[in-house]
Amino acid sequence: MSVLDLRHVSKSFAATAALKDMDLSIEPGEIHAIVGENGAGKSTLIKIMTGVHQPDQGQIFVAGVAVTIRSTQEAQSHGIAAIYQEPMVFPDLDVAENIFISNRAQGAFMNWKQIYAQAADLIAQLGVTLDVHRAASGLTLAEQQTVEIARALSLNVKVLIMDEPTASLSAHEVARLLSIARALKAKGVAVIYISHRLDEIFQVADRVTVIRDGQHISTKPIAQVTPDGMVKDMVGRAIDTFAVKSAANPHGDSVLRLEGLGRSGVFSGITFDLSAGEVLCFAGLVGARRTDVALALFGISPATEGRILIDGQAVTITSPQQAMSHKIAYVSEDRRKMGLALSLPIFANISLASLGKLLGAFGLIDRKAEAAMAEGYRKQLAIKSPHVGVEVGKLSGGNQQKVMLAKWLETKPRILIFDEPTRGVDVGAKAEVHNIIRALAQEGVAVLVISSDLPEVMALADRVLVMREGRQAGILDIAEATQEKVIRLAAGSAHGQVAA
Amino acid sequence: MARLMTWEGLLALLFLATFAGNVVLAPEFLTLQNQINLFQLSIEKIIVALVMTLIIINAEIDLSVASVMGLSACTFGYLVTGGFPAAGAIVVCLAVGLVAGMINALLIARAGIPSLVVTLAMLIGFRGFARVLVKDQSMGDFPLWVTHLGQDALLGPLPLSLVLFLVFLAGLGILLHRTGFGRQIVVIGTNAEVARFSGLNVARVKTVLFLMSGFIAALAGLLYAARLGSVRGDAGTGFELDIITMVLLGGVSIFGGKGSMTGVVLSILIILNLRNGMALTNITGHIQTGVIGVLLIASVLIPNLTNDLRVRRAKA
Numbered sequence: 001m002s003v004l005d006l007r008h009v010s011k012s013f014a015a016t017a018a019l020k021d022m023d024l025s026i027e028p029g030e031i032h033a034i035v036g037e038n039g040a041g042k043s044t045l046i047k048i049m050t051g052v053h054q055p056d057q058g059q060i061f062v063a064g065v066a067v068t069i070r071s072t073q074e075a076q077s078h079g080i081a082a083i084y085q086e087p088m089v090f091p092d093l094d095v096a097e098n099i100f101i102s103n104r105a106q107g108a109f110m111n112w113k114q115i116y117a118q119a120a121d122l123i124a125q126l127g128v129t130l131d132v133h134r135a136a137s138g139l140t141l142a143e144q145q146t147v148e149i150a151r152a153l154s155l156n157v158k159v160l161i162m163d164e165p166t167a168s169l170s171a172h173e174v175a176r177l178l179s180i181a182r183a184l185k186a187k188g189v190a191v192i193y194i195s196h197r198l199d200e201i202f203q204v205a206d207r208v209t210v211i212r213d214g215q216h217i218s219t220k221p222i223a224q225v226t227p228d229g230m231v232k233d234m235v236g237r238a239i240d241t242f243a244v245k246s247a248a249n250p251h252g253d254s255v256l257r258l259e260g261l262g263r264s265g266v267f268s269g270i271t272f273d274l275s276a277g278e279v280l281c282f283a284g285l286v287g288a289r290r291t292d293v294a295l296a297l298f299g300i301s302p303a304t305e306g307r308i309l310i311d312g313q314a315v316t317i318t319s320p321q322q323a324m325s326h327k328i329a330y331v332s333e334d335r336r337k338m339g340l341a342l343s344l345p346i347f348a349n350i351s352l353a354s355l356g357k358l359l360g361a362f363g364l365i366d367r368k369a370e371a372a373m374a375e376g377y378r379k380q381l382a383i384k385s386p387h388v389g390v391e392v393g394k395l396s397g398g399n400q401q402k403v404m405l406a407k408w409l410e411t412k413p414r415i416l417i418f419d420e421p422t423r424g425v426d427v428g429a430k431a432e433v434h435n436i437i438r439a440l441a442q443e444g445v446a447v448l449v450i451s452s453d454l455p456e457v458m459a460l461a462d463r464v465l466v467m468r469e470g471r472q473a474g475i476l477d478i479a480e481a482t483q484e485k486v487i488r489l490a491a492g493s494a495h496g497q498v499a500a
Numbered sequence: 501m502a503r504l505m506t507w508e509g510l511l512a513l514l515f516l517a518t519f520a521g522n523v524v525l526a527p528e529f530l531t532l533q534n535q536i537n538l539f540q541l542s543i544e545k546i547i548v549a550l551v552m553t554l555i556i557i558n559a560e561i562d563l564s565v566a567s568v569m570g571l572s573a574c575t576f577g578y579l580v581t582g583g584f585p586a587a588g589a590i591v592v593c594l595a596v597g598l599v600a601g602m603i604n605a606l607l608i609a610r611a612g613i614p615s616l617v618v619t620l621a622m623l624i625g626f627r628g629f630a631r632v633l634v635k636d637q638s639m640g641d642f643p644l645w646v647t648h649l650g651q652d653a654l655l656g657p658l659p660l661s662l663v664l665f666l667v668f669l670a671g672l673g674i675l676l677h678r679t680g681f682g683r684q685i686v687v688i689g690t691n692a693e694v695a696r697f698s699g700l701n702v703a704r705v706k707t708v709l710f711l712m713s714g715f716i717a718a719l720a721g722l723l724y725a726a727r728l729g730s731v732r733g734d735a736g737t738g739f740e741l742d743i744i745t746m747v748l749l750g751g752v753s754i755f756g757g758k759g760s761m762t763g764v765v766l767s768i769l770i771i772l773n774l775r776n777g778m779a780l781t782n783i784t785g786h787i788q789t790g791v792i793g794v795l796l797i798a799s800v801l802i803p804n805l806t807n808d809l810r811v812r813r814a815k816a
Contacts, residue, residue, distance in 0.1 A: 300697070320699040330697070338697040341690040343757055352687060353698045355680045363679040407698065 001064050003028045003190050004049070004080065004159045009058030011044055018044040019214045022058070026159055029188045031181055033195065033205035033222075037234055037454065041214040042194055046161055049192075050082050051075040063158075076102075079158030085167045085287075087144035091137035095119060098136050099150045122150040127183045128176060142173035149180060153189075160184060161192040166200060167287045178204045196285045198227050198491050210234055228484070235454060235483040254312070255446040256415050258297075261306035266292045267470035268305065272463075274415070274446045279437065281461035282450040284490045289470040290450045291333065294417045297448075298330040299323040310415075324353070329413035331404055333420040333450070335397075339404045342393030346385060347374035349392050350406045377406035381436065398429025405436065416440060417448040422456060434460060454483045468492040507751035507803065511766035518773040526780035532657060538776045540727070543661040544569060544720040545739050546768050549746040550665075550672045551716045553764045555709050556747050557676070559689040559756025560608065560615040562710065565717040566739035567626035568600045572721030574630040577639030577731035586643045594718050600626055601714020602707075609706035623740065631733035640730030650726025661723045668716070673761035685709070689756030745792060746771060749799045770795075 004026040011019040019041050026032050036042050047053040048060070051069035059066050062078045069075050089098050096119035119132040123146070130146055139147065145165060152160055162181070166174045181191050181204055195201060201208060201222075208225050210217040210233040217233045254273045262268030267289040274280050282290040296303040299317040307314050310326050317323050323330070332338040340349050351358055351370050358366050358373070374388040381402045385395060392403055401421070408416065418437065422430040437460060441447050451457050457464055464481045466473045466489040473489040522529040539546070548565050555562050572593040579589035600622065607618040654660045676682040684705050688695045695702050725731045750767035752759030771792060778788045 298697075320697065321701065324699045332697055337691075338693055341687050341694050341757075343690055344687065348683065348687070352683075352695075352700075355683060359680045363681055364674075365678060365680055365683060367678075 002026060002061070003063055005061035005064075006045075006048070007059050007061070009048060009055045009060070011048060011053060011055050017214055019048070019055070021215065022211070023216050024209060025219075026190045026192060028158070028190050029185055030206045031185050031191045031193055031204050033193045033201040033208045034211065035195070035198075035201065035208060035230065035234060036211040040211050040234070042211065043163075044214070045211070046082060046163055046194070049075065049080055049159075049161060076155055076157075079156055080161070081152035081155065081157045081159075082161035082163060083145055083148045083152070083165060085164045087141065087148045089136040089139070089144045089147055092135070094133050094135050095123075095130060095139070095147055096132040098147050099132075099154055101151065102155070118154070119150070122153050125153065125183065125187065126150060126180045128180065140173070142169050142176065145177065146180065149184070153184075157189060159190045159192065161194070163194045164196070164286070165193075166195060166197060167285075174200065196491055198230065202227070212236060231484050231487050235487065255310065257309040257312070259307040259309065261293065261296065261303050261308065263292060263296055263301060264304045266301075267296075267467070270306070270465075270467075270472050272465055272472075272475060274448065276414070276444045276446050277441050278462050279441050279447045279449060279460050281457040281464050282448065282467060283452075283454065283457050283464050283486050284467035284473075286452065287469075288467040288490065290467050291419055292470075293467075294330055294419055294448070294450060297323065297415075297417060298328060300330075324411060327412065327414040328417070329353075329408035329411050329415070330417045331408050331419060331421060333423060335400050335404055340392050340400055343391060346378070346383070346388040346390055346392055346395075346403055347371055349403050350374045350377055350388075350410060353407050354410045373410065374406075377402075377409070381406055382432065396429075398432070401429065401433060405433070409440075413445060415446045415448070417450070419450045420452065421449060422451075422453065430456075454486060457486065458483065466490050508760065508763045508766060510802075511749075511751065511763055511770065515766050515770050515773065518770055518777060522773055522777035522780070526777060529777065529780060534776070534780075536657060536659070536662065538772050539662055539665070540659060542742075542772060542775075543659075543665060543727070544724045544736070545743050546746065546772075547661070547665050547668060547723070548713075548717055548720050548739070549743045549764060549768060550668050550761070551709075551713045552743050552747050553750070553752055553759060553761060554672065554676055554682075554685055555615075555713055556744075556752050556754065557689045557756060557759045558685045558706065558709055559692070560706065560709070561619065561744070562604065562615065562713045562717075563619040563740050564600065564604060564622035564626055565713060565720075565743060566736045567623045567630065568597055568714055568717035569721035569724060569736040569739065570734070571600065571626045571630040571633075572597055572718035573725040573731040573735040574634045574639075574733060576722055576725050577642075578633045580642055581639045586646050590722060593722055594715060597714040597716075597718020597721075598711060599714070600718070601711040604714065605707040605710035608710060609703040615710075627733075627737070630735070634731065634733045636733070638730050638732045642726065642729060646726050647729045650723060650729070661727065664719075664723070669761070669765065676761055681705070681708075686757060689758075691757070745796050749796055751799070751803075 002025045006022055006024040009019055009022045010017070022045065034042060034045070044053065048055055051071045051074050054070065060069060061067065067078055069078065075081070090101065096116045099119045099122060100115055116132055123130050123132060126146060126149060128146055130143055136144065136147065149160065165177055169177065178200065181193065184191055193201070193205060205222050207219060207221050208230065209219040210230060212234060217236070253275060255276050256274040258270050258272055261270040270293055272280065282293070284290050292301065295301045297308065297317065299319045299322050302318045308317060309315070315326060317326065336342065347370055351373065358370050360366050371388060377383065378385065378388055383399050383402045385399065392400055395403065421433050421437065437447060437449065449460055458481070461478050463478060464476045464486060466476065466486055468490055473492055476485060528534055552562060552565065575596050576589050576593050579592060580586050604618055604622055607613050608615045649660050652659060655663050676685065684695070684700050688700065688702050688705055692702055721736065724735060746768050747764055748754060749771070750759065750764030752764065774791060775788050778791070
């Protein structure tokens with residue numbers, strides 16, 4: 001009998017359907033991989049299984065019994081637990097204390113001898129060595145994960161969900177984690193293994209489920225799956241949902257050239273030429289360090305090796321002010337943290353990066369000019385708001401994105417970097433943002449777009465630079481690029497079958 | 501109606517109520533001399549409160565202001581008692597204020613230590629300096645022109661300190677609400693990360709603010725010395741709390757990003773009127789302080805409560 005069953009589960013957020021009629025059946029003692037593109041619904045699925053979200057429709061069965069899971073505590077009581085890319089441990093406690101942090105079956109007083117013995121036993125069951133007296137603050141990420149897994153084991157876990165557990169691990173640590181997964185399997189624990197790395201899945205999984213656009217596409221034993229077939233299932237959606245861009249792009253002189261750009265310990269060896277009017281997209285998996293390249297170009301966390309050339313001249317960029325003096329603009333991915341002052345009105349946000357232009361005598365702001373400038377963008381970009389005095393926090397995601405865009409357009413950039421320009425905006429606003437990006441390229445702006453949305457990359461790019469684990473995995477001309485090729489480069493499978 | 505529902509609107513009503521109450525209860529309240537006295541007794545604090553407004557809107561705090569005032573006053577007393585010309589001593593004291601501000605600025609804006617910690621340390625440090633300078637003595641014997649400037653009318657009925665207050669009020673009000681620098685103060689206070697990603701020089705803005713704070717606190721210390729005619733090591737002790745109270749009651753958010761000079765001025769007027777009214781009707785200082793404390797708690801509670809109500813109504 002299945003240990004965990006999801007039947008016809010659906011979940012929507014506002015107007016967006018995250019999961020549609022999802023079926024999933026997990027057997028005891030199997031390692032079950034779940035794969036899908038970014039945004040396919042994997043996170044929502046995990047959150048439903050762990051009680052963070054409740055399904056709108058459908059039913060969850062644990063060992064054949066229908067259950068409702070309203071919190072992570074309830075999920076734990078059903079034997080369902082999850083570990084994530086970033087483990088959660090208490091740095092000031094030691095390994096054993098962390099393992100038994102939520103286990104209150106110890107009576108009023110702690111029997112420390114017993115706790116340390118049991119902790120050591122749990123660690124041993126995982127087939128690894130780790131001193132249970134060590135403070136958690138000194139543990140590596142991989143060791144912290146081990147602690148979390150041991151904690152789940154102490155709570156009699158029956159289904160352990162691992163969400164991108166290897167995204168920040170070294171090759172050696174990955175091998176160790178995979179052996180832990182096998183040890184759990186041998187004990188009869190079901191492991192749900194979620195990863196972008198296809199080679200790991202072929203090494204460890206018994207069965208693979210592919211999901212796409214919130215729907216269940218296929219579940220097959222690993223022996224019946226080929227990497228190419230899996231990738232096709234993952235990206236299978238019709239690509240023509242996006243209008244094909246105009247073929248003729250004005251390719252002028254090189255505006256921006258990177259030569260072996262790197263930041264020690266973060267990324268290295270990024271080399272490309274970008275011309276006026278060209279759109280270069282950065283593709284790659286979450287954690288491929290694409291944003292770090294943008295942050296280096298914009299001077300937030302400067303490069304430590306290689307060269308940046310603008311119009312053929314080598315330049316140093318160590319602050320946003322310097323980047324802006326070279327007419328570089330960076331439209332960040334996180335509007336709330338880095339993009340917009342939400343409690344301030346639209347006009348103050350739009351003028352923020354180019355205040356200097358609006359200053360008159362004694363540094364006074366020309367408020368009429370400021371309002372007129374903001375009003376111009378409100379009309380041009382169709383920002384839905386009665387006037388430009390409205391607080392930005394009251395606008396919808398798509399309109400906030402447009403305000404942020406207006407802020408950078410007002411700096412009249414020559415090199416414009418977009419970081420996930422359509423994350424969290426609805427379909428309509430997405431198309432508008434795409435049109436704006438294309439129009440900017442037509443006007444001769446050199447555009448860099450970081451995007452995890454492959455159809456978006458295919459629709460916007462003249463060339464695609466694929467990054468993997470901080471390195472440049474390749475540059476594809478759009479004529480030769482396919483979603484399959486991009487995914488293969490991004491996942492960088494060492495697995496022989498994957499290389500076509 | 502919507503206008504009155506703003507924090508400034510409520511403060512304006514409260515001010516009118518205290519003012520009217522004073523007029524009714526104390527016949528001598530409305531005399532010009534009492535009106536000037538009312539300001540004069542707290543003039544140093546309310547000058548410093550104007551700069552504190554900018555700093556708190558910037559999401560920082562300067563707890564060291566009263567100690568800088570004390571240090572400036574004591575330096576003045578020390579130098580003049582030692583035979584140094586008073587005019588020169590004034591220049592030295594203002595420079596001391598700038599140096600104090602620069603120390604704060606370097607530790608906060610460059611080294612990145614929270615201003616609460618830095619200025620708490622400096623509150624103790626600068627006060628210690630002041631006490632070392634004057635030991636247990638009271639230092640007076642200032643030249644006549646100094647005490648004259650500190651106590652007597654300069655412009656019509658207005659003494660120098662009140663003139664300075666009005667000048668700073670206009671200047672800093674315009675700086676905050678009308679200039680590019682003021683806009684930067686507000687944006688950084690709202691979200692420093694957004695400011696940095698928009699190319700604003702966050703460290704520079706903070707440096708300028710703490711320099712201003714040090715300078716004006718030193719000036720306020722001089723005014724204090726001149727008004728009292730003598731200084732002691734404990735000059736201005738505890739003033740920082742009164743100053744911060746004025747700013748917060750004025751509707752400035754302790755988390756930064758929100759607040760207006762109008763609100764702070766109204767809050768200053770309310771506090772001065774309450775204290776003056778209670779003094780004129782022979783209510784003791786302890787009770788006065790208690791009333792102000794209740795007012796401050798209410799000022800923080802009321803916006804939170806009305807917000808809660810709004811949220812609950814929106815849900816229902």
